[in-house]
Amino acid sequence: MSSKRSVGVLLFDDFEVLDVFGPLEMYGMSPEAFDIFLVAEEAGVVASRQGPKSVVDHKTADGHQYDILFVPGGTGTRREVSNTRLLDWIATQSQQAELVTSVCTGSALLAKAGVLDGVQATTNKMAYEWVTAQGQKVNWVKQARWVEDGKFFTSSGVSAGMDMSLAIISRLLGEAEAEKTAQWAEYEWHRDAGHDPFAAVHGLI
Amino acid sequence: MSSKRSVGVLLFDDFEVLDVFGPLEMYGMSPEAFDIFLVAEEAGVVASRQGPKSVVDHKTADGHQYDILFVPGGTGTRREVSNTRLLDWIATQSQQAELVTSVCTGSALLAKAGVLDGVQATTNKMAYEWVTAQGQKVNWVKQARWVEDGKFFTSSGVSAGMDMSLAIISRLLGEAEAEKTAQWAEYEWHRDAGHDPFAAVHGLI
Numbered sequence: 001m002s003s004k005r006s007v008g009v010l011l012f013d014d015f016e017v018l019d020v021f022g023p024l025e026m027y028g029m030s031p032e033a034f035d036i037f038l039v040a041e042e043a044g045v046v047a048s049r050q051g052p053k054s055v056v057d058h059k060t061a062d063g064h065q066y067d068i069l070f071v072p073g074g075t076g077t078r079r080e081v082s083n084t085r086l087l088d089w090i091a092t093q094s095q096q097a098e099l100v101t102s103v104c105t106g107s108a109l110l111a112k113a114g115v116l117d118g119v120q121a122t123t124n125k126m127a128y129e130w131v132t133a134q135g136q137k138v139n140w141v142k143q144a145r146w147v148e149d150g151k152f153f154t155s156s157g158v159s160a161g162m163d164m165s166l167a168i169i170s171r172l173l174g175e176a177e178a179e180k181t182a183q184w185a186e187y188e189w190h191r192d193a194g195h196d197p198f199a200a201v202h203g204l205i
Numbered sequence: 206m207s208s209k210r211s212v213g214v215l216l217f218d219d220f221e222v223l224d225v226f227g228p229l230e231m232y233g234m235s236p237e238a239f240d241i242f243l244v245a246e247e248a249g250v251v252a253s254r255q256g257p258k259s260v261v262d263h264k265t266a267d268g269h270q271y272d273i274l275f276v277p278g279g280t281g282t283r284r285e286v287s288n289t290r291l292l293d294w295i296a297t298q299s300q301q302a303e304l305v306t307s308v309c310t311g312s313a314l315l316a317k318a319g320v321l322d323g324v325q326a327t328t329n330k331m332a333y334e335w336v337t338a339q340g341q342k343v344n345w346v347k348q349a350r351w352v353e354d355g356k357f358f359t360s361s362g363v364s365a366g367m368d369m370s371l372a373i374i375s376r377l378l379g380e381a382e383a384e385k386t387a388q389w390a391e392y393e394w395h396r397d398a399g400h401d402p403f404a405a406v407h408g409l410i
């Protein structure tokens with residue numbers, strides 16, 4: 001049995017490229033620790049909002065259980081919040097996953113699937129009103145780069161996913177590994193989960 | 206005729222995901238200004254160093270000329286510096302392109318293709334020695350987040366490509382558009398091209 005953790009990245013049409021590949025850059029610096037799988041409802045390819053297409057590794061119906069469930073955002077979330085089959089898959093995965101994570105408006109899908117009820121969470125600051133309306137029982141946090149609450153990690157918009165994934169690596173593999181990852185990526189990691197200038201930029205506070 | 210600029214992103218096996226998708230996130234915020242194409246020698250799919258695969262839009266042999274040539278880095282560059290057919294394509298594209306850009310070790314391919322001779326350029330700070338050996342006539346800059354020299358933009362490692370692409374958007378579309386792009390991506394843009402703490406982290410200065 002592999003000692004690696006599997007990262008299941010949910011893709012849907014019009015996903016946001018940096019939501020996905022920012023965190024995957026960070027996980028990908030520790031190939032001995034993480035196996036990355038792109039997961040979608042259908043086999044084949046999925047087109048990002050920006051145009052470039054990614055190849056699906058697993059279908060949701062394949063029945064894999066992921067250690068880390070990773071739900072990105074993008075304009076496609078506006079459609080997928082009405083996809084009850086996909087929301088059911090998210091809910092089922094979330095029960096067994098060691099960590100449940102989202103970037104940007106990906107938290108709308110977690111919220112609509114009901115897995116964030118009673119959980120502290122955050123999301124994209126420009127889409128805040130729409131996302132938070134998807135989960136009335138979620139304890140939404142207006143100003144945060146990311147929020148950790150037990151096994152749930154939710155980040156603010158797009159680039160915040162990189163800071164959050166470094167925090168995840170820090171929890172799972174230690175702070176030295178996260179620090180090394182950031183240095184290899186020449187990334188100035190924002191370690192303070194509460195550092196969120198964009199809540200003010202986008203008029204939330 | 207389209208008034209959009211075409212961005213031709215050169216892919217090869219073992220490209221680095223954030224090198225590619227960090228900048229594409231930024232260009233993708235202005236779909237009215239940029240058309241993005243993933244370009245490779247063969248049709249089909251190309252696997253990143255991290256595992257996820259991308260779908261090729263154009264083959265290099267298709268004969269398209271791109272307004273912005275974009276060469277990412279990744280461990281695959283170690284192989285491609287010996288690929289004379291690919292280096293010839295880079296040299297030919299560079300002659301007509303409005304801008305020639307690289308992220309991370311992508312500058313090794315530009316250097317080996319000869320297009321950076323007499324040009325100021327930078328690269329990844331961990332791979333500095335290897336990259337700079339690919340172009341003895343390049344005016345390499347040890348400490349820089351990115352370097353602009355005429356139509357050439359070269360960035361430091363991985364995440365530096367995001368700062369550089371915002372500088373490119375600023376030059377092409379104005380600083381307000383670059384600022385808006387960064388805010389939408391909730392990205393704290395490093396506007397100072399000389400800001401490079403990683404030159405010291407990786408022992409170059």
